[in-house]
Amino acid sequence: MPSRDSEHQPGIPLTRWYRSLAAASLRNPEVRGPARYWLQLEGSFTRALQKECRESFHVEIQREGFGRPSLEEAQRLAIPEREQAWIREVRLCGDGRPWVLARTIIPLDCLEGRNRILRNLGNKPLGAYLFSSPRWQRGPLETGLCAPQGSEQPRLARRSIFHDGNHSLLVGEYLLPILYS
Ligand SMILES: C=C(O[C@@H]1C=C(C(=O)O)C=C[C@H]1O)C(=O)O
Numbered sequence: 338m339p340s341r342d343s344e345h346q347p348g349i350p351l352t353r354w355y356r357s358l359a360a361a362s363l364r365n366p367e368v369r370g371p372a373r374y375w376l377q378l379e380g381s382f383t384r385a386l387q388k389e390c391r392e393s394f395h396v397e398i399q400r401e402g403f404g405r406p407s408l409e410e411a412q413r414l415a416i417p418e419r420e421q422a423w424i425r426e427v428r429l430c431g432d433g434r435p436w437v438l439a440r441t442i443i444p445l446d447c448l449e450g451r452n453r454i455l456r457n458l459g460n461k462p463l464g465a466y467l468f469s470s471p472r473w474q475r476g477p478l479e480t481g482l483c484a485p486q487g488s489e490q491p492r493l494a495r496r497s498i499f500h501d502g503n504h505s506l507l508v509g510e511y512l513l514p515i516l517y518s
Pocket residue numbers: 380381382383384396425427429437439440441461462463464465467508509510
């Protein structure tokens with residue numbers, strides 16, 4: 338069954354998540370179009386975007402701090418419903434314009450020890466940290482269908498959990514149409 342996330346903050350669209358691209362395609366065949374490459378890319382999204390840039394790539398923080406994840410996110414991460422987490426929302430920008438919105442939920446127990454650095458990433462891409470260490474393993478990619486907003490807002494998204502031993506964090510990436518059209 339797809340899961341519906343209904344408590345998101347402004348900027349990140351309401352999104353219905355599917356276990357696979359095939360399952361999402363039954364609702365919206367657009368996932369099989371040019372966006373498919375980005376939805377299924379296994380390696381670092383940051384690195385792949387950097388390669389597409391002609392001039393520059395940067396991460397722009399939209400929101401970073403403690404907050405309450407949505408109920409759906411808490412369930413996905415198997416953390417208590419009302420527990421605070423570190424929430425990071427950024428725009429990944431190529432050649433001066435945003436290409437992707439990203440929302441990351443980092444549970445409290447994932448911010449301890451060497452992972453304390455996750456609270457101080459600032460404009461450094463999270464992907465660079467996650468993919469620089471073999472400790473972090475990515476779980477399966479989910480495909481998201483976003484509630485309709487403006488024509489320049491995300492319609493499609495991807496999400497996965499990264500695991501470091503017993504600790505997990507949830508990274509959602511929302512593709513702006515300019516990335517693939
Ligand atoms: C997980 C990755 O990290 C990217 C960088 C992010 C950030 O800096 O907050 C957020 C999500 C990703 O798009 C990746 O590069 O694959």
